[in-house]
Amino acid sequence: MNAKTADKVATVVICLFAGIIVLVLLGLLGFILFRGLSHISWDFLTSAPETIKAGGGIGPQLFNSLFLLVLTMLITIPLGLGAGIYMSQYAKPGKVTNSIRLVVEVLSSFPSIVVGLFGLLVFVNIMGIGFSLFSGALALTVFNLPLMVRITEQAMAGVPREQKEASLALGLSRWKTITSVMLPIAMPAIITGTILAAGRVFGEAAALLFTAGMSSPRLDFTDWNPLSPFSPLNPFRPAETLAVHIWKINSEGLAPDAGEIAAGASAVLVLTVLLFNFGARWFGRFMHRKFTATR
Amino acid sequence: MATTGMKVKDLSVFYGEKEAVKKVSLSFSPKQVTALIGPSGCGKSTFLRSLNRMNDTIGGVKTTGEIWIDDVNVNDPSVDVVELRQQIGMVWQRPNPFHKSIYENIAFGPRYHGIKNKKKLDEIVEDSLRRAALWNETKDRLHNSALALSGGQQQRLCIARSIAVKPKVILMDEPASALDPVSTSKIEELIAELKKEYCIVIVTHNMQQAARVSDRTAFFYMGKLIETDDTDKMFTNPSEKETDDYISGRFG
Numbered sequence: 001m002n003a004k005t006a007d008k009v010a011t012v013v014i015c016l017f018a019g020i021i022v023l024v025l026l027g028l029l030g031f032i033l034f035r036g037l038s039h040i041s042w043d044f045l046t047s048a049p050e051t052i053k054a055g056g057g058i059g060p061q062l063f064n065s066l067f068l069l070v071l072t073m074l075i076t077i078p079l080g081l082g083a084g085i086y087m088s089q090y091a092k093p094g095k096v097t098n099s100i101r102l103v104v105e106v107l108s109s110f111p112s113i114v115v116g117l118f119g120l121l122v123f124v125n126i127m128g129i130g131f132s133l134f135s136g137a138l139a140l141t142v143f144n145l146p147l148m149v150r151i152t153e154q155a156m157a158g159v160p161r162e163q164k165e166a167s168l169a170l171g172l173s174r175w176k177t178i179t180s181v182m183l184p185i186a187m188p189a190i191i192t193g194t195i196l197a198a199g200r201v202f203g204e205a206a207a208l209l210f211t212a213g214m215s216s217p218r219l220d221f222t223d224w225n226p227l228s229p230f231s232p233l234n235p236f237r238p239a240e241t242l243a244v245h246i247w248k249i250n251s252e253g254l255a256p257d258a259g260e261i262a263a264g265a266s267a268v269l270v271l272t273v274l275l276f277n278f279g280a281r282w283f284g285r286f287m288h289r290k291f292t293a294t295r
Numbered sequence: 296m297a298t299t300g301m302k303v304k305d306l307s308v309f310y311g312e313k314e315a316v317k318k319v320s321l322s323f324s325p326k327q328v329t330a331l332i333g334p335s336g337c338g339k340s341t342f343l344r345s346l347n348r349m350n351d352t353i354g355g356v357k358t359t360g361e362i363w364i365d366d367v368n369v370n371d372p373s374v375d376v377v378e379l380r381q382q383i384g385m386v387w388q389r390p391n392p393f394h395k396s397i398y399e400n401i402a403f404g405p406r407y408h409g410i411k412n413k414k415k416l417d418e419i420v421e422d423s424l425r426r427a428a429l430w431n432e433t434k435d436r437l438h439n440s441a442l443a444l445s446g447g448q449q450q451r452l453c454i455a456r457s458i459a460v461k462p463k464v465i466l467m468d469e470p471a472s473a474l475d476p477v478s479t480s481k482i483e484e485l486i487a488e489l490k491k492e493y494c495i496v497i498v499t500h501n502m503q504q505a506a507r508v509s510d511r512t513a514f515f516y517m518g519k520l521i522e523t524d525d526t527d528k529m530f531t532n533p534s535e536k537e538t539d540d541y542i543s544g545r546f547g
Contacts, residue, residue: 093354162391165349166453170404170460171381180403185394 029270036267039260045268048218049245049261052254058265060216063232064133064239065202068212071137071235072201076144077194083145084152089178108146112207115143120210131238136212140201147200151193155186188284195280199273205243213238214248242269299365299382299463300325300494301346306360308341308350315341317518318360323464323511328486328495330505330526333515334541339498342515343466346496347383348376364464381408384457384465384493389473390449392441392456397424397433400441400452404460419459427455428485447478454485458493465489467497471504483508502542506530514538 001009047057091097119139129135159182167177183190216239218230226233240248242265249255250262301323308316316338323329331339341350348369350356362369369379381404393400401420410416420437424430429451433444441452450470457465467486471479486495486508499505505512506526513523514537522535533539540546 160391162387162389163393165352165385166387166391166393166456167403168352168377169347169349169380169383169385170407170457171377171379172404172407173377176407181393 032263032266032270035263036265036270039264040267044264049249050255053256056255056257056261058242058245058261058268060232061240061242061245061265062268064212064216065241065243067232068133068136068140068208068239068241069198069201071133072140072144073194073198075137075141076148076197079141080145080148080194081152081190083149085156085178087149088153088156089174089182104146104149107142108150110143112143112204113209115139116207116210118142119207124211129236131211131213132236133212133239134235136208136239136241137235139207139211140204143204143207144197144201147197148194151197152186152190155189155193156182158189159185188288191287192280192284195276195283199276199280202276203243203269203273205241205247208241208244209247212241212244214240214244216240300327301464301496302361302363303346304361304363306342306345306358306362308338308345309357309359310341311355315518316345319515319520321513321520321523323494323496325463325494326490326492327510328490328497328508329511329513330509331496331498331513331515332500332502332505332541333521334546335500337515338518339515340468343468343496343498346464346466347380347385349385351376381460382463384460384462386450386453386457386465386467386470388469390446390453392444392449392452394440394442396438397441397444397452398437400456401459404456408460423455423459424452426458426489427451428481428488429455445478447474447481450474450478450482451485454482454489458489462493464494464496467495469498469500472500479504502530502544514541516541 044057045062046059048059049061050056087097087100091100116139119135119142123129123135123138124131129138156178163181163185164177167181168174172180216237221232224233225231226235228234230237246262246265246269249258249265253262255261303319303321303323306316306319307314319338319342321329331343333339344350345358346362346369348358350358358370360370364379364382367374367379393403395403398420401423402416405419406416410419421430421434424433429448432448433452441449444452450473454465454470470486471482474482483504486497489495490510497505497508509526511523512526512529514521514529514533514535516537522529522533522538524534529538530542533542
């Protein structure tokens with residue numbers, strides 16, 4: 001086989017694989033949307049679920065998912081940014097840094113159910129926080145932090161060295177160089193990565209089963225005092241998220257329309273994650289233009 | 296104004312075990328351009344980068360010897376590197392403007408060093424751009440991105456940026472090697488203009504360029520300083536055989 005034929009064969013094979021991936025993705029997406037879209041309505045998105053009657057909604061679950069996401073990100077972003085900047089700019093190459101990096105890698109490949117059990121043991125029981133949004137957020141932080149650290153580290157490492165040197169050569173401190181020269185360049189990549197990580201959090205179920213819990217109290221959406229046990233904003237109440245709800249309703253749902261509800265909820269979940277992805281790209285580009293004064 | 300030169304004594308730079316610069320002693324006079332020439336890998340860029348301790352930012356580099364600017368030894372561990380670097384400007388091979396507007400590229404340094412007054416900053420920006428022969432081309436679009444400029448303009452912007460913090464010495468690492476001939480000659484004119492006020496050290500691969508822009512030339516080979524002399528003498532009647540071979544193109 002000469003080089004030209006080999007090239008053609010390789011091209012065809014690669015295109016074929018790419019095509020298969022796209023087909024699988026489109027098929028999956030199409031299936032979920034086809035089954036679920038017809039069930040989505042304003043009422044479905046806002047009303048509370050029913051246990052045995054038909055016609056329940058996913059309002060509290062949707063709210064819980066979004067609220068949990070915000071809580072998780074509030075903890076993850078500062079920690080991840082700090083650790084990532086440290087790893088890329090301050091840590092001296094050597095055994096300690098390498099082992100930290102190894103730990104981060106291992107942590108990022110942890111099965112989420114194990115993270116959930118860890119959360120149950122440490123946050124829920126030992127620390128005594130109980131089944132709550134806060135426990136869930138902490139568990140998701142464990143799950144998400146490695147990704148966040150790596151995103152930040154890679155984004156910072158991707159900044160051209162000359163940019164950093166140019167700033168240092170002007171007599172700027174390392175901190176000022178990081179915040180004013182490097183972070184603006186790294187920001188689009190960090191934001192895109194963060195939003196993608198957020199999508200992962202949004203769809204996570206296993207890590208939440210034993211931490212945020214599988215039930216919600218009867219939420220009173222007129223009570224916005226974060227300390228009241230029935231307030232949606234109380235971070236120390238148990239909360240069933242959308243992904244957990246899908247799992248539960250599919251495995252032990254009693255409502256006659258459980259199948260449709262699961263399908264509708266799945267479609268909502270997938271659409272939201274898609275929204276995150278497109279939002280991430282758009283926002284990343286927007287921030288890049290804003291930070292770099294490119295017009 | 297800047298009447299300061301630099302004096303280097305027994306400078307060695309190690310990358311791990313490898314000695315990239317070997318016991319080099321050399322001085323740079325104020326208001327003069329000194330060209331560092333030599334084949335690739337001869338240590339001239341490493342030498343240049345050690346003058347403002349830029350090699351510190353790469354791990355595993357060790358420097359010994361003394362570098363004097365005024366009466367400060369650059370290599371003294373107690374020296375405030377941040378303060379030191381303000382006195383020594385640097386220009387790189389590839390133009391590396393910040394991803395900011397033209398105005399911000401210049402104002403960034405001075406503002407950090409304490410000049411907050413908008414009018415004062417405007418003056419510095421205009422003055423620096425004029426000195427870098429870039430004012431007429433950019434005065435109408437100061438707030439546009441610096442990345443929209445051409446390569447040659449970007450390089451002149453980088454020079455303007457470095458003189459905006461009022462350095463005493465300017466280090467240039469092959470400042471024109473990534474540019475076209477027209478931009479190159481503009482940079483060379485600029486260097487001739489700047490040397491009236493600054494001590495300039497320039498690394499170049501281009502023999503003609505060294506002959507055109509510099510007053511003194513230093514020839515590096517295998518990490519050692521082989522010879523240094525007035526540029527005219529170096530290019531017509533060098534003392535060392537290696538210099539002669541290199542300049543006349545027999546190797547390198």
